[in-house]
Amino acid sequence: MTHRKSELPERQMPRRFKILSVEITGPHQSKVSERPDPHAAADIVKVQVLVAPMCTEWQNWREGKHSCELGHEAVGVVVDAAQSKRLKVGDRVVVMPHAGCGTCPACEAGEHIHCTEQRDLFVETSSSSGIGCYAEYLLKPDYLLYSVPEDIETDHAAMAVCALGPSFTAMERMRVEAGETMLISGCGAVGLGAVVNARTIGARVIALEINPYRAELARSLGAEHVLDPTASDIIDQVRGLTGGHGADAALETSNNPAAPPIVLELVRARGRLAFVTWSGELPVKRITGKGVEIYGSWHWNHQRFGEQMMQRVRDARPLLDKLTTHRFAMADVEEAFKLQATGRCGKVLLYPGAVPHAEPETSL
């Protein structure tokens, strides 16, 4: 496969259009800006964004990290398929993050998120916008777009990115089964998505969270207990709820550097532990002593698990409606960032167009 710019055919589309996308302009400051229209080329497809779930971008807003290309989660519609043989105009697709090369061993196995040879979509398409999802249009190699089955609603399909994806993989690799006790550390959007995955599998959930809003949301999603991870007797509390042994499996989502060694203590001997986070350290002595299996899990493999993920989305519909607590039009992105900074939300959805009518069950 070649992606050299000189070998790409000339696109005939006039380059006079502008698109709207979110820009962070300073600490606690953002606006919707006009940007150049991105161009599809070769296997890089142009997608009109229908909905962009918000992830951790609000932290960049808080810190004032300037960017015009925000967001890595979306569901959209193909508007220019260029030379793609996988997709055509009008296809509704889940947009996977990043731009893995598509040809290395990780990508060939469908593990694109772990690719170390990211493609430069700007260079390959002669575009200067279209990498971020908080925008009207984006660009993506066609193998990183997953067609949404007809029967799945756009907002539900959008939960297949970071809301369900990281914990879906973690639980698949930990082989979590119905009836097992799953401990979930942290109830942000990823942790709450983990509660949804665990409950849909049929596992019992013990969650850790200090934010009262999120603790209540975790309970409403089916967590049997939500405990304060800073309690001095947290290890005894969890052992007391698990026959004295600890949880069968645990997932750390809080990204608190103090969490990993505590979560390790909350897993039973020969249990399983997964991380979707990037902070903290573990004592090798305790890993070996307990014989715990440990997994690093970043995202999900749409090539291998696409159908299972879509079935998970179907099975979890009522919970996904509860998980999605707020919806904003892109024009109101500043309000969305402010809300996320309070932590009083579950998954927040951003729409380049108007917000669709929210279903009554979305209120907590």
Ligand SMILES: [Zn+2]
């Ligand atoms: Zn690759």
Ligand SMILES: [Zn+2]
């Ligand atoms: Zn995300």
